[in-house]
Amino acid sequence: MQSKWRGSHRWIDRLDKYLVQHVSSLPGGNHDDFFRRLSASANHGKLWIAVAVGMAAFPGKTRRAAVHGLIAQAVASAVTNGVFKTLLPRARPLPEHLPVFRFVHPQPTSSSMPSGHSASAVAFAVGVGLVRPAIGAALAPVAAGVAYSRVHTGAHWPSDVLFGSALGAGAALVTRHWWPVRPPIPITRRTAALAPGLPGGEGLSIVVNTLGGSFTEETASALRDVFPKAYINTVDPGEDLKQQITETAEHPGTKALGVWGGDGTVGAAAAAAVERSLPLLVLPGGTLNHFARDAGTGSLADAVAAATNGAAAKADIGFVTAERGLAGSPAVSELIMLNTSSIGLYPNLVRRREHLQPALGKPLAGVVAMFRTFAAGTPITLTVDGVRRRVWIAYVGRGRYYPRDHAPLLRPVLDDGVLDFRIFSADESFARLRLLWAVLTGTVASSSITHLREVTEVSIDAGGSPMALAVDGEALAGVRKVHYRVVPRALVYYTPLG
Structure with a gap:
């Protein structure tokens, strides 16, 4: 394994030995124990998982940064250990290259190139920093310390650490594309x-x-x-x-x-x-x-x-006309909708999200709830404005809700004159896997299974199979057809924001 590496990368090998000799010449001291313990704490990502757990105690962007850091770390670790260590076999430093009191024992048996510890450390720190720059900057010295510790303890050559660090940074940037920055929520406005x-x-x-x-x-x-x-x-x-x-x-x-x-x-x-x-x-x-x-x-x-x-x-207010009963003699119900309505799995999602929200916060609770709901749920067949679809959820909001993904939570404007209509489709190939992947990577809003539009009215027909309809938290069973429309500025309400 060593001869193959040397044959094609002799100059890297010479530079690595030169740098290791300088590390070897450093005097011994308490710093040796420090780097040995720091390196051990990052085994299997334990250090970064512990940091993420601590960050998760703070809702909002801090918790979101922790999730992104863990996703980046997982990708970096998988690519480093599952791909590059196989493609680039290389022997690790030998005991004669470093003082015996520094040399890690037992030494890992996998390929030295690239450093998995460095990849995970940089991936987590950069992943966190892309969401919370201040926390990422605070973690940068720790990540650098973990990366250096792999050379200091003889576990890796410097080039292994450099390549692993580059892989970690790349994983953070790639997963940032999966975990896009949410557009800003408009300021609250009232008429x-x-x-x-x-x-x-x-x-x-x-x-x-x-x-x-x-x-x-x-x-x-x-x-x-x-x-x-x-x-x-x-x-x-x-x-x-x-x-x-x-x-x-x-x-x-x-x-x-x-x-x-x-x-x-x-x-x-x-x-x-x-x-x-x-x-x-x-x-x-x-x-x-x-x-x-x-x-x-x-x-x-x-x-x-x-x-x-x-x-x-x-x-604005929404009017909901629901037909129930037999097709030949339907019973028609007229309802006012102030907030939201849904068909399909959405009520289960909301119940799970609200149960998890006190512990996880709104955004992360929405991700976990959606993942659990769609892992076990089944789609339904609906005709939406004349187009037949298989869907997981049909969701209608009275007004634009934010964020524009699977967990709408905020509505800053109450008289925008639209219905926020969202469908999570099951028509695409591997729809369940696509949906779960979109939930895991935070790309539900941009996924091909998600259809978002703003309308002033919409009709949904369940055909021969009655559907469960929820309007502002009130459930109606046995609904066969439902029509939504919006009436602009029909309600006057008291508000200190007026």
């Missing part, structure tokens, strides 16, 4: 609207759904404290929620309708408010209340401030 001020809740009628997941007796007391002049209708289990919303909206002296509950309750209240030309105050409550978050009333203090000052804005 101001006229609405009456409601000091103390005067003229405000509030409907409270006690079936909301976070309802307690303290909830009603808190609302009475901040809105002492408001009419508050607490809807108990067993009562007709829609009827109670109607009665609340028609209460004498009502100038604005308030609602406490989850997304489904808010949607029903929005329908009543639009029908009666009332502004809507969405209060933070219920198991989920995405509209309150997007409206800026995610806290009771913000909602009180907006209502007191009469600060309001306009929002």
Whole structure:
């Protein structure tokens, strides 16, 4: 193995021996133990995995940088050990080249060219640095130390380290193409609207759904404290929620309708408010209340401030027409959509994502949830605007959601006049593998299985097989056809952002 290398790369061999002689002439000391331990800590990537685990404790870009670093490291390690060590066989340094107290024992038996430790170290540091430059700069000396330690302990020749480092940097850059920089999220923008001020809740009628997941007796007391002049209708289990919303909206002296509950309750209240030309105050409550978050009333203090000052804005609404039952005599349901609707595996994905989100953060939880969902799920056949497709998910958002991939989370503009329509297709060859690869590499938005467009209306037909439809978290079973359309700026809502 040594003779083959020397025959074609004699000048590299001479330079390596020259550099190793200089390392060998360094005096012994505590630094020998340091480099030996540093080199051992990077065996099998343990050092970088530990760093990534620590970074994962910080959500956002830091956690994303850790994931990218690990992906780059995995690619660099696979290419180095699985490809180049076979193509470039080379003997490692011998004991006579370095003092015996420095020489690593036992010495690895694989090819010396290239250095896998160096490839992994540089791949991780550069991969992290491409997402979080400051952390990448802090890791650079550690990666350099690991790379040098392989020469200091006699495990590799300097050229092995140099080539391995180049492979690591290349792996980080290649995987950055897989893990593209997300486009910036637009700033929050609102279109101001006229609405009456409601000091103390005067003229405000509030409907409270006690079936909301976070309802307690303290909830009603808190609302009475901040809105002492408001009419508050607490809807108990067993009562007709829609009827109670109607009665609340028609209460004498009502100038604005308030609602406490989850997304489904808010949607029903929005329908009543639009029908009666009332502004809507969405209060933070219920198991989920995405509209309150997007409206800026995610806290009771913000909602009180907006209502007191009469600060309001306009929002689009979506109308959903769903046909259920037999084809000859369908039952038609009309629903208001304030947030999102989905068909297929999306409800399972959302449940998994929200379960993982406290521990992993939103972006990484979305990746893990999608990977688990599609690994076991099966596609459905739908006709979308007359085109027949096999799909994993059909997703409709009322307004543009960000990021533009599999885990839409934020909606900075509520009156952009569009439906955010996304399909994850199963028509392509090896669709499941493509989808899982896109999830793993963070390229769902640019994958051939993803179809993104903005529309003002869309029709979906399940044919003979009924589909499960979810609108703002409310499930409808046995749906055969569904039509979506957007009505621009039909709802006036209170917001401190107005």
